Amino acid sequence: MEKLAGLVMVLLLAAGCASSGKPVDLATVTSVDEPQPVGVEINPPTTSGAASQVPQCDPTASLRPGTQPQPGAMPAGSTMRAIQDRGRLIAGVDQNTFLFGFRNPTSNALEGFDIDRVRDVAAAIFGDPNKVQYKVITSAERIDALKKGEVDIVVRTMTATCERWADINFSTTYYVAGQRVAVDRSSAITGIDQLGGKRVCAAKGSTSIAKLRQSAAPPEVVAVDNWSDCLVMLQQGQVVAVSTDDTILAGMVAQDPNVKMVGPRFTDEPYGIGIPKQNQDMVRFVNGVLERSTANGSWATSYGKWLAQAGGAATPPVARYRD
Amino acid sequence: MVTAVPERPPVLGRVTRSARTTPGRLSAAAVGLVLLTLLTGVFAALAVQDKRDTLDDLVQHREPLAAAAQQIFRSLSDADATAASAFLSGGVEPEGLRSRYEFDLLQAGAALGKASSDVGDDALAADQVSVLSQQLPVYSGLVETARSNNRQGFPAGAAYLREASGLMRSKLLPAAEKLYQINYGRLDGEQESAKEVPWVSVVLVVALLATLVLTQRYLTRKTNRLLNIGLVTATLAVALALIWSAVALFVLSTHVGDAERNGAQQVDVLVQARINSLKCRADETLTLVARGDGPGYEKEWAQLAATFTGDGQGNLLARAKDLAANDDLAGEVQLAVQNADEWVAAHRKIRELDDGGQYEEAVKVAIGDAPDSAASAFAKLDKNLIAALDAGRAEFFTQTTKAGNALTGLVLGIAVLAVVAAAGITVGIRERLREYR
Numbered sequence: 001m002e003k004l005a006g007l008v009m010v011l012l013l014a015a016g017c018a019s020s021g022k023p024v025d026l027a028t029v030t031s032v033d034e035p036q037p038v039g040v041e042i043n044p045p046t047t048s049g050a051a052s053q054v055p056q057c058d059p060t061a062s063l064r065p066g067t068q069p070q071p072g073a074m075p076a077g078s079t080m081r082a083i084q085d086r087g088r089l090i091a092g093v094d095q096n097t098f099l100f101g102f103r104n105p106t107s108n109a110l111e112g113f114d115i116d117r118v119r120d121v122a123a124a125i126f127g128d129p130n131k132v133q134y135k136v137i138t139s140a141e142r143i144d145a146l147k148k149g150e151v152d153i154v155v156r157t158m159t160a161t162c163e164r165w166a167d168i169n170f171s172t173t174y175y176v177a178g179q180r181v182a183v184d185r186s187s188a189i190t191g192i193d194q195l196g197g198k199r200v201c202a203a204k205g206s207t208s209i210a211k212l213r214q215s216a217a218p219p220e221v222v223a224v225d226n227w228s229d230c231l232v233m234l235q236q237g238q239v240v241a242v243s244t245d246d247t248i249l250a251g252m253v254a255q256d257p258n259v260k261m262v263g264p265r266f267t268d269e270p271y272g273i274g275i276p277k278q279n280q281d282m283v284r285f286v287n288g289v290l291e292r293s294t295a296n297g298s299w300a301t302s303y304g305k306w307l308a309q310a311g312g313a314a315t316p317p318v319a320r321y322r323d
Numbered sequence: 324m325v326t327a328v329p330e331r332p333p334v335l336g337r338v339t340r341s342a343r344t345t346p347g348r349l350s351a352a353a354v355g356l357v358l359l360t361l362l363t364g365v366f367a368a369l370a371v372q373d374k375r376d377t378l379d380d381l382v383q384h385r386e387p388l389a390a391a392a393q394q395i396f397r398s399l400s401d402a403d404a405t406a407a408s409a410f411l412s413g414g415v416e417p418e419g420l421r422s423r424y425e426f427d428l429l430q431a432g433a434a435l436g437k438a439s440s441d442v443g444d445d446a447l448a449a450d451q452v453s454v455l456s457q458q459l460p461v462y463s464g465l466v467e468t469a470r471s472n473n474r475q476g477f478p479a480g481a482a483y484l485r486e487a488s489g490l491m492r493s494k495l496l497p498a499a500e501k502l503y504q505i506n507y508g509r510l511d512g513e514q515e516s517a518k519e520v521p522w523v524s525v526v527l528v529v530a531l532l533a534t535l536v537l538t539q540r541y542l543t544r545k546t547n548r549l550l551n552i553g554l555v556t557a558t559l560a561v562a563l564a565l566i567w568s569a570v571a572l573f574v575l576s577t578h579v580g581d582a583e584r585n586g587a588q589q590v591d592v593l594v595q596a597r598i599n600s601l602k603c604r605a606d607e608t609l610t611l612v613a614r615g616d617g618p619g620y621e622k623e624w625a626q627l628a629a630t631f632t633g634d635g636q637g638n639l640l641a642r643a644k645d646l647a648a649n650d651d652l653a654g655e656v657q658l659a660v661q662n663a664d665e666w667v668a669a670h671r672k673i674r675e676l677d678d679g680g681q682y683e684e685a686v687k688v689a690i691g692d693a694p695d696s697a698a699s700a701f702a703k704l705d706k707n708l709i710a711a712l713d714a715g716r717a718e719f720f721t722q723t724t725k726a727g728n729a730l731t732g733l734v735l736g737i738a739v740l741a742v743v744a745a746a747g748i749t750v751g752i753r754e755r756l757r758e759y760r
Contacts, residue, residue, distance in 0.1 A: 027453065029457065033457075035461055035462075035465060035486055035487070035489070035490045036486070036489075037482065037485060037486045037489065038485055038486070038488075038489035038493075087680075088680040090680070095478070095481070095614055096478050096481060096482060097478070098477065098478050098479075102478040103478060103481060103614075104476060105410070105413065105414070105472075105473040105474075105476055105477070105478070105480055105481070106413065106414045106476050107413060107414070108411070108412075108413030108414070108683075108686070132680070133679075133680030133682070134614065134682070135614070135615045136613060136614040136615040137615055226482060226485075228478050228479050228481065228482035229482050229485070229486070231479050231482065232479060232482045232483055232486060235479075252479075255472070255475075255477040255478075255479050256479070
């Protein structure tokens with residue numbers, strides 16, 4: 001019965017359509033629907049409390065180191081002793097930022113300037129730089145990981161700011177970067193002032209994203225989880241520029257000769273090692289490690305290996321203390 | 324000689340008048356019976372042909388499409404997990420993993436071609452096929468970009484791989500899963516409709532039989548002749564058609580029922596278990612790639628692993644074992660249960676090692692080829708599931724084909740018997756009519 005009805009319908013339709021003879025429509029695709037990195041957000045709302053008053057401070061000044069204990073002999077009751085007893089240092093790092101903290105795809109190992117700092121700390125506690133458990137965290141997860149005590153230290157291109165000092169402690173500054181802009185080699189953009197209304201990539205929870213928002217010509221901010229996602233989006237033409245610390249941008253230029261840095265440095269980003277607020281003994285200990293690394297040339301070796309190609313200050317920043 | 328031409332009575336009048344006479348009634352009954360017989364014959368033959376078509380469609384399109392959809396899911400998910408494993412292995416990926424990835428992509432492409440030719444006019448299913456055909460080349464492009472970056476030692480490779488995996492998990496795999504579900508739903512619906520009793524035909528046949536019997540009783544009363552050979556032949560022909568059809572449809576629905584329970588449902592449960600195990604495998608490797616808590620991979624692992632291991636009610640493998648049609652299949656599923664448990668043990672070891680800071684060791688247990696590694700356990704589990712799936716598919720095919728065989732010759736039989744009945748009616752009533760001349 002259905003078949004009969006169907007046949008009648010087909011005949012009727014055929015009779016009706018025959019006059020309007022038109023080729024059958026092809027399957028049409030109207031938009032490209034580009035693939036995007038996981039977790040990308042366009043112009044996300046600001047999460048860091050802009051309203052809360054941040055006390056004035058000198059974010060680069062940290063706690064003065066005392067006498068440094070010998071590796072493997074941490075004083076009883078100290079934070080370092082707990083780490084030594086555990087048998088490994090738990091460090092929050094990045095595996096996506098070339099030159100600072102990245103996973104070497106060839107050896108599978110984490111490497112970079114930040115990773116060298118972690119290894120220095122581990123060597124000072126255990127006498128063995130390999131006794132580290134790396135936990136990869138995003139920029140936005142850094143403060144939380146420290147507050148919840150999931151990691152002992154965070155070494156992840158982290159700028160010491162007064163706002164962050166309210167939640168965590170920082171070591172002395174181990175490197176000073178500055179924010180700049182990276183664009184395609186063929187781009188006509190020459191600085192941050194030309195980015196108004198354009199799509200610019202930055203990592204969530206970074207100081208760079210906050211600076212972009214405060215810019216006189218605010219761009220459309222594309223927020224991602226990892227800095228390398230920004231390089232991907234720049235290569236795919238989904239953003240016109242990436243703006244962050246020159247050190248991170250240098251890592252992108254090193255991966256793609258068609259990317260160039262433009263415009264002057266318009267901020268100072270003093271990198272410090274993040275440590276939970278309550279572990280003051282650890283802060284002093286880490287500062288002692290940093291002092292020694294500048295004195296014994298380990299900082300300079302690490303600089304030569306990773307950052308010399310990117311330019312920038314070749315001398316370690318002078319340690320400043322608030323006691 | 325002039326005779327007045329009698330006025331022709333109006334048509335209606337003629338019919339009503341002739342209906343009042345016995346010969347008139349007989350003629351009308353003959354025409355009505357023949358028409359009813361032919362109508363019933365046509366309806367019954369169409370209904371049987373319709374069932375035949377449904378069964379053919381089940382074997383030739385519906386089931387292969389459902390199988391192709393699950394094959395697409397399987398290949399894509401395995402490609403995703405393999406790309407992650409290759410990344411974890413460091414350096415240039417081992418040849419085995421590379422060829423496995425390539426094989427997965429080719430298989431997904433072939434299954435996709437099969438699916439798009441079988442999808443027909445189902446708009447919802449066609450949408451899924453469209454998503455898959457559009458995004459698959461995009462996915463493979465991203466993986467290749469990741470690969471070339473990896474080979475140069477650039478971490479951008481990892482970012483491209485994350486993007487590719489995100490595309491896979493947000494668009495491709497959901498589309499493949501949905502395509503499977505749509506098809507399974509339609510397969511289920513077609514099985515139900517194959518089992519349905521064709522009520523219109525049944526009513527027509529019963530009405531025809533009743534009318535034949537009544538007509539014969541009327542004739543017996545009017546003519547005092549016990550039997551009318553023509554009408555008896557017609558009655559027997561209709562009765563034979565009814566009995567034949569009833570037996571054939573009973574056999575059919577028994578086989579379709581078997582195909583449903585031991586074939587389709589069994590396969591569906593196994594497919595669900597396989598889909599979940601594949602997702603788990605991808606979660607396991609991606610947790611290690613993310614090298615931290617990642618975006619909830621481990622949580623998803625725990626949720627999904629509960630669907631194919633343990634004593635919980637939701638254990639799909641336990642259900643598959645209950646549905647198993649024979650001992651071979653039950654044995655295969657039992658092996659799958661054991662290998663799933665082995666995998667869970669290996670996974671626990673991975674988490675212990677990774678959480679204890681022994682990342683390199685954890686990676687080794689995850690992707691190494693030691694007999695107790697997660698990769699080995701998963702491979703064994705997948706092999707068991709494939710064997711069980713193939714057995715379930717074979718059962719479906721056998722039973723559905725048997726159901727179709729039950730209808731052999733029935734359409735022709737109904738047609739011949741309807742003609743025989745119609746002829747019997749014509750001959751039988753004409754014989755009686757002749758007696759009135």
